[in-house]
Amino acid sequence: MQKAVFLDRDGVINDNKRPVNRPEELILYPKAGEAIRLLNDAGYKVFVVTNQGGVGLGYLSEKDLDEIHAKMEEDLKAANAHVQEIRACTHKPKEGCVCRKPDAGMILELADKHSIDLQHSYMVGDRITDIQAGEKAGAQTIFIGNESVDADFNTDSLYEAVQWILEREEHGCTIE
Ligand SMILES: [Mg+2]
Ligand SMILES: [Zn+2]
Helix, strand or coil: CECEEEECCECCCECCCCCCCCHHHCCECCCHHHHHHHHHHCCCEEEEEEECHHHHHCCCCHHHHHHHHHHHHHHHHHCCCCCCEEEEECCCCCCCCCCCCCCCHHHHHHHHHCCECHHHCEEEECCHHHHHHHHHHCCEEEEECCCCCCCCEEECCHHHHHHHHHHHHHCCCCCC
Protein backbone atom coordinates (compact mmCIF):
# COMPACT_ATOMS: atom_id res chain seq x y z
CA MET A 1 0.00 0.00 0.00
CA GLN A 2 1.01 3.58 -0.55
CA LYS A 3 2.80 5.42 2.26
CA ALA A 4 2.49 9.16 2.71
CA VAL A 5 3.65 12.16 4.68
CA PHE A 6 1.05 14.75 5.63
CA LEU A 7 2.50 18.17 6.28
CA ASP A 8 1.09 21.11 8.11
CA ARG A 9 1.96 24.26 6.15
CA ASP A 10 2.75 27.28 8.35
CA GLY A 11 5.72 26.66 10.62
CA VAL A 12 6.62 23.43 8.81
CA ILE A 13 7.07 24.27 5.13
CA ASN A 14 7.13 28.03 5.39
CA ASP A 15 8.02 30.65 7.94
CA ASN A 16 5.06 31.62 10.11
CA LYS A 17 6.49 34.49 12.12
CA ARG A 18 3.95 36.67 10.29
CA PRO A 19 0.58 35.71 8.84
CA VAL A 20 0.60 34.65 5.19
CA ASN A 21 -2.24 36.48 3.45
CA ARG A 22 -0.50 37.23 0.13
CA PRO A 23 1.60 35.03 -2.19
CA GLU A 24 4.77 37.05 -1.59
CA GLU A 25 4.39 36.48 2.16
CA LEU A 26 4.93 32.76 1.73
CA ILE A 27 8.63 32.10 2.29
CA LEU A 28 9.83 28.49 2.30
CA TYR A 29 12.09 27.47 5.15
CA PRO A 30 15.65 26.66 4.12
CA LYS A 31 15.84 23.01 3.00
CA ALA A 32 12.05 22.52 3.10
CA GLY A 33 12.02 21.95 -0.66
CA GLU A 34 14.96 19.58 -0.41
CA ALA A 35 13.19 17.66 2.38
CA ILE A 36 10.07 17.21 0.25
CA ARG A 37 12.17 16.15 -2.73
CA LEU A 38 13.78 13.44 -0.58
CA LEU A 39 10.31 12.16 0.33
CA ASN A 40 9.30 12.20 -3.35
CA ASP A 41 12.42 10.23 -4.25
CA ALA A 42 11.76 7.70 -1.48
CA GLY A 43 8.29 6.98 -2.85
CA TYR A 44 6.16 8.81 -0.30
CA LYS A 45 3.15 10.76 -1.44
CA VAL A 46 3.32 14.21 0.15
CA PHE A 47 0.19 16.11 1.12
CA VAL A 48 -0.38 19.47 2.76
CA VAL A 49 -3.19 19.73 5.31
CA THR A 50 -3.60 23.25 6.60
CA ASN A 51 -6.08 25.13 8.79
CA GLN A 52 -6.86 28.42 7.07
CA GLY A 53 -9.62 29.80 9.24
CA GLY A 54 -8.60 33.27 8.08
CA VAL A 55 -10.61 32.61 4.93
CA GLY A 56 -13.79 31.96 6.91
CA LEU A 57 -13.05 35.01 9.02
CA GLY A 58 -12.52 37.18 5.94
CA TYR A 59 -8.78 37.99 6.30
CA LEU A 60 -8.13 36.48 2.89
CA SER A 61 -10.25 35.08 0.07
CA GLU A 62 -10.28 31.59 -1.46
CA LYS A 63 -8.60 33.18 -4.49
CA ASP A 64 -5.82 34.64 -2.30
CA LEU A 65 -5.31 31.18 -0.79
CA ASP A 66 -5.13 29.56 -4.24
CA GLU A 67 -2.53 32.14 -5.29
CA ILE A 68 -0.51 31.52 -2.13
CA HIS A 69 -0.54 27.80 -2.83
CA ALA A 70 0.41 28.33 -6.47
CA LYS A 71 3.40 30.34 -5.24
CA MET A 72 4.34 27.59 -2.80
CA GLU A 73 4.14 24.94 -5.51
CA GLU A 74 6.25 27.10 -7.82
CA ASP A 75 8.93 27.53 -5.15
CA LEU A 76 8.86 23.80 -4.44
CA LYS A 77 9.18 23.06 -8.14
CA ALA A 78 12.33 25.14 -8.23
CA ALA A 79 13.71 22.67 -5.68
CA ASN A 80 12.45 19.72 -7.78
CA ALA A 81 9.93 18.96 -5.07
CA HIS A 82 6.28 18.13 -5.51
CA VAL A 83 3.22 17.87 -3.30
CA GLN A 84 0.44 15.59 -4.46
CA GLU A 85 -2.46 17.60 -3.13
CA ILE A 86 -3.12 20.53 -0.81
CA ARG A 87 -6.13 20.49 1.49
CA ALA A 88 -7.15 23.57 3.44
CA CYS A 89 -9.90 23.89 6.03
CA THR A 90 -11.27 27.35 5.34
CA HIS A 91 -14.06 27.17 7.88
CA LYS A 92 -14.20 29.57 10.80
CA PRO A 93 -12.33 28.15 13.80
CA LYS A 94 -15.49 27.62 15.83
CA GLU A 95 -17.73 26.45 13.00
CA GLY A 96 -17.60 22.85 14.20
CA CYS A 97 -16.51 21.30 10.89
CA VAL A 98 -14.83 17.88 10.74
CA CYS A 99 -11.87 19.02 8.65
CA ARG A 100 -10.24 21.56 10.96
CA LYS A 101 -7.35 20.05 12.91
CA PRO A 102 -7.31 18.60 15.62
CA ASP A 103 -9.98 16.69 13.71
CA ALA A 104 -8.67 14.24 11.15
CA GLY A 105 -11.11 14.89 8.29
CA MET A 106 -8.57 16.20 5.77
CA ILE A 107 -6.12 13.35 6.42
CA LEU A 108 -8.81 10.66 6.29
CA GLU A 109 -10.28 11.96 3.04
CA LEU A 110 -6.90 12.09 1.35
CA ALA A 111 -5.99 8.65 2.66
CA ASP A 112 -9.20 7.23 1.26
CA LYS A 113 -8.81 8.94 -2.11
CA HIS A 114 -5.17 7.88 -2.58
CA SER A 115 -5.34 4.46 -0.84
CA ILE A 116 -2.86 5.48 1.85
CA ASP A 117 -1.67 3.08 4.52
CA LEU A 118 -1.96 5.46 7.47
CA GLN A 119 -0.16 3.19 9.91
CA HIS A 120 2.99 3.53 7.81
CA SER A 121 2.48 7.23 7.19
CA TYR A 122 3.36 10.39 9.09
CA MET A 123 1.79 13.67 10.14
CA VAL A 124 4.29 16.50 10.69
CA GLY A 125 3.22 19.67 12.48
CA ASP A 126 4.25 22.50 14.76
CA ARG A 127 1.12 22.58 16.92
CA ILE A 128 -0.39 20.08 19.27
CA THR A 129 -3.54 20.11 17.11
CA ASP A 130 -1.48 18.71 14.20
CA ILE A 131 -0.28 15.86 16.40
CA GLN A 132 -3.81 15.19 17.66
CA ALA A 133 -5.12 15.05 14.08
CA GLY A 134 -2.34 12.64 13.10
CA GLU A 135 -3.08 10.41 16.07
CA LYS A 136 -6.81 10.40 15.35
CA ALA A 137 -6.05 9.33 11.78
CA GLY A 138 -3.82 6.51 13.04
CA ALA A 139 -0.60 7.92 11.56
CA GLN A 140 2.85 8.31 13.13
CA THR A 141 3.43 11.85 14.40
CA ILE A 142 6.36 14.25 14.29
CA PHE A 143 6.37 17.53 16.21
CA ILE A 144 8.51 20.45 15.09
CA GLY A 145 9.33 22.93 17.83
CA ASN A 146 10.65 23.35 21.35
CA GLU A 147 7.50 22.78 23.38
CA SER A 148 7.19 19.43 25.08
CA VAL A 149 4.53 17.76 22.99
CA ASP A 150 4.04 14.01 23.07
CA ALA A 151 4.68 12.76 19.55
CA ASP A 152 6.53 9.79 18.04
CA PHE A 153 9.45 12.11 17.29
CA ASN A 154 10.30 15.71 18.21
CA THR A 155 12.69 17.82 16.19
CA ASP A 156 13.55 21.32 14.87
CA SER A 157 12.78 21.29 11.18
CA LEU A 158 11.07 19.45 8.36
CA TYR A 159 14.48 18.51 7.00
CA GLU A 160 15.41 16.80 10.28
CA ALA A 161 12.01 15.11 10.40
CA VAL A 162 12.55 13.69 6.93
CA GLN A 163 16.03 12.46 7.85
CA TRP A 164 14.44 10.55 10.74
CA ILE A 165 11.72 9.04 8.54
CA LEU A 166 14.25 7.89 5.95
CA GLU A 167 16.74 6.54 8.51
CA ARG A 168 13.99 4.59 10.17
CA GLU A 169 13.08 3.04 6.88
CA GLU A 170 16.71 2.26 6.08
CA HIS A 171 17.09 0.40 9.36
CA GLY A 172 14.01 -1.60 8.59
CA CYS A 173 12.16 -0.35 11.64
CA THR A 174 8.71 -1.79 11.47
CA ILE A 175 5.88 0.18 12.93
CA GLU A 176 3.65 -1.88 15.14
MG1 LIG B 1 1.51 25.27 11.74
ZN1 LIG C 1 -13.20 22.75 8.07
